[in-house]
Amino acid sequence: MEAERQRNDALDELATMLQSLIEDNATNISRLAERTGFKRQQVSRAVNGREVPSPDLSDALDVVLPCGGAIRRLRDAADREKRARRLGVVPPMRRPTDEYVPAAQGIVVSNDVRTIDQEVVSTNRREFAAIPALPALSALAASTRQRIETGSASDRTLDELESDVDEIAQVYGSAPHLALLGEVAGRWKQIESILDGRMSAGTRTRVTLLGGQLTYFLGRLAFNTNDFRSARRFAGLAGTYAHEIGEPVLIMSVAALQSSVAYHTQRYRQAVAALSIVRHVRHPYMDARIAAYEARAYAKMGDHDNARAALNRMEAASCSMAPMPGETPVGPAAVAMFRSGVAISLDDADMVQEWAPIAVAGYRRKGSDFTVEESQHAVMSYASSYLVGPDPEPEEAARVAMGVISTAPDALTHTVKARLRQCASSFSPTHHRLPAVASYLEACRTLPAGGTV
Known part of the structure; x- marks a missing residue:
């Protein structure tokens, strides 16, 4: 046998x-x-x-x-x-x-019919x-x-993972994406493995929050490298975790990411709609960021009144809190950065020239709202301020913008590259003959299409 x-x-x-x-x-x-x-x-x-x-x-x-x-x-x-x-x-x-x-x-x-024997x-x-x-x-x-009461992860393991996520939040805006990707991905896989096991309700809440935060960070990394398909997928999963536990910072951060994907694919109404879905959710850490993203989308839609109203809400809600897992806070420098950036869409030369220098100076102080990416956006608004108004200074605009390319050519996010190209398109044909402008245009042409990790 x-x-x-x-x-x-x-x-x-x-x-x-x-x-x-x-x-x-x-x-x-x-x-x-x-x-x-x-x-x-x-x-x-x-x-x-x-x-x-x-x-x-x-x-x-x-x-x-x-x-x-x-x-x-x-x-x-x-x-x-x-x-x-x-x-x-x-x-x-x-x-x-x-x-x-x-x-x-x-x-x-x-x-295919089941019956009782x-x-x-x-x-x-x-x-x-x-x-x-x-x-x-x-x-x-x-x-x-x-097993349920003990959980599939010890308190010590979860404590360490929570500390890791807090540290990622602190460095996310400035650390090289290649280094961050491995750090985030490894911990995300660990959390997903833990979530497959049985655990107590309290442990599951902690693990689910960690899973949502790490998934969100992966979505941001994908977004910053111009991989919108992956960004949408990670945002969808992070949103599932966020709504399961009802954590407001994560819920609002996911909505902001989804709005950003829509905004940078020129779906401005969808960008506003993604934020409207979480309008009932409030948290002092995220309220200003949501308002800022509404303002930039309204400005692109040509709705100047709502754009200015959203900017005012942003400034009223701005804070100087330390970074938390999710989006970065909107402090004084970010307020000026968003005001000057939205002013370009509104074609408001006075507003650009007023706020762009404030934003650049604010980010030089490297406060709690400092990120390399958004400080570069502030510089690009400052460069654009030389191209608006009755007396443009194209060579100065090219010089300022060239500084962004030369200081970190391998670490530019796709949103910064978009601003660089937007600035390049603002030069008139007569400006192209100027040496500084010509050099800048050539540098823009050599930029990779997407972002890098």
Whole structure:
């Protein structure tokens, strides 16, 4: 009989482990049958590797032969290998949750319709009163409760991950994206793995928040490198986590990211709509950022009144809070940066010339709202201030803008590159003959199309 059994490496490994556990626990097949409530023949076939044990038997054996779930994991692997070999392949290991779940005992499937097998039900009723498996099942319930209360991650692990996310928030606006991508991606994968396990409600809330924050950061990295498809996907997942736990900074940050994707693909009404969805959510850290993004979208739509009103709301809500996981805060420098940038869309020369120098000076102080990207936007608004009004100074505009390219050519986000190209398009044909302008236009032509990591 054994010679006829189809090869199953995982089942052989399971049998070897069971035999070793029986020896270590000074027990035997008969006592295992008594303690688990399963027939001796079923236990014997499992221990001797003659058949893949049922999930219930595996769980019961895991309780009476404590081994941290190893029996069930090997059993699931053996079942997958058995079905794979029938098809002539041995596929890579798959998660048990990916598997087909057969109809339970007592269920008959005919023409895709499930019905009750009354004979099996009658047999189960006769045997129910004498089921000695209940102690084993109750022990399983106790161990399950312990796993849920303990969680699949220790408090120390979560403390470390929360500290990591806080540090990422502190450096995100200025650190090279190549370095950040590995840092964020590694922790994100760890959190996603933890989320697949069982845990208490309190632990799940902490892990879900971490998952949402790290997913958001991946979305921002994708956005900054002009990968809008990935940015949308990460934003969607981060939004799912954010709304599950109701964390306002994360909810508003995700909305801001989705609005940014719409804005930079010239879908300005969608940019406003993405922010309108979270209009009922408030947090002093994010209120000014939401208003600023509304202002820039309204300005592009030609709605000057709403744009100016949003700028006023932004300034009223601005704060100097330390960076939190999510968007960066809008402090004094960012207020001036947004005012001067929106003024360009509004074609308000006085407003650009008033606020652009304030923004540049503000970012030089490197306060809590400092990021390299937004400080470069401030410089680009300052460059544009030399091209508006009755007396443009194209060579000075080119000189200022060239400073952005020359100081960090390999670390420019796609939004900064867009501003550089926008400035280039503002020069008139007569300006192109000026040496400084010609050099700047040539530098713009050599910029990569997208962003870099």
